[in-house]
């Protein structure tokens with residue numbers, strides 16, 4: 401059984417001293433049996449820090465519309481010691497719908513003032529931020545870093561991309577329920593525990609023991625500075641790596657999306673199937689920061705076959721998931737699309753692209769029945785003119801089985817189109833297609849066609865046997881291509897996913913592979 405005298409001396413031994421400003425996160429049960437319970441723990445702490453010290457405890461609340469924050473009388477959900485502290489005479493509490501703080505001592509008024517006016521729950525202008533500013537401590541009593549609210553202050557200062565704006569509620573003095581918009585509100589799961597070793601090694605955390613409770617005494621200022629620096633370099637440093645943690649997968653998706661916002665190119669992914677009842681594909685996209693999709697040849701064909709209802713389902717899902725469609729793809733001989741004039745299939749493709757607000761129709765021309773170059777050119781012009789009417793660009797992709805298999809063939813086509821000022825036609829660069837045709841995509845090809853590229857497929861394969869490989873494992877020279885285009889402020893698409901009928905890699909593997917490569921640039 402622990403008494404007040406014993407607790408006081410153990411708190412002192414764990415590093416606490418007279419005059420300290422300390423924020424406590426605690427679990428009463430972790431101490432073992434304490435004579436007099438929570439009140440005794442509080443009395444012992446107050447005795448150690450003395451008249452010049454200040455004791456603080458977060459008193460978190462839901463701040464929901466149904467249970468708005470009402471000030472001093474609103475219970476906190478942070479445990480017995482907090483609740484005992486809240487009801488002691490002379491205790492002050494900051495006014496805040498979710499992250500109010502209780503305090504007693506010299507610095508209480510300064511620390512708690514105007515919490516409600518701060519833009520965020522834990523950032524500048526809040527008791528958490530001010531605690532660090534004035535050289536205070538955080539004491540974790542029988543709890544770990546998971547409970548250390550001031551780490552959210554670091555997220556706030558580092559402006560982590562996964563923080564969200566949210567609305568909470570409080571009741572004002574007139575009894576009216578009011579809204580408070582909180583910026584940069586901390587999200588669901590965090591791996592704060594994963595930082596413990598780092599802080600122990602650097603001496604920011606000092607371990608101790610009070611009763612059975614392991615204590616962590618932390619210099620708030622050092623903790624805040626170190627964590628903010630860490631998160632500025634890598635905001636994912638406090639997210640977990642559990643592949644089943646939807647929270648952290650989503651948050652990493654937001655980090656990736658914010659990385660892409662700084663780029664001029666758009667990252668897209670080829671979607672090769674769609675089921676109206678499954679969100680799995682769309683979830684994967686959001687985990688990797690992708691908000692743009694291209695429909696594969698197969699999926700476009702599926703829409704042609706399944707008709708209007710299927711298209712509507714896809715269109716609705718795309719809207720619901722706030723996705724953009726870069727383009728739709730089709731592999732065909734040109735004759736079936738354009739024979740003197742547009743065929744019904746070409747009209748249908750134009751309408752699908754228009755319906756999905758696609759920016760382009762990407763065509764792989766396969767062994768054309770049109771043997772004369774003039775005929776092929778005329779068919780391309782006809783299709784492009786028609787697409788231009790609905791604001792859709794025509795992209796011609798190189799294809800080892802078609803008239804544009806070789807670098808020189810692609811070059812000749814675009815020189816001709818340039819001479820005619822046919823501006824609605826660009827090039828979709830498929831490295832794997834060139835590898836299959838025996839050309840190095842970067843060394844033999846890039847400079848000859850670089851000006852007309854609007855889409856680069858991020859795929860790789862080997863000269864030897866044509867096997868598709870992860871990026872940078874084959875002869876596709878992907879890293880060189882991506883880097884060269886970025887050096888030219890390329891504003892087209894980088895598209896993840898393969899144009900070939902059978903891709904041994906899943907969408908998720910392809911996306912992970914892209915980010916692996918991209919983080920090395």
Ligand SMILES: [Zn+2]
Pocket residue numbers: 589590591639640641642645647648649
């Ligand atoms: Zn997680």
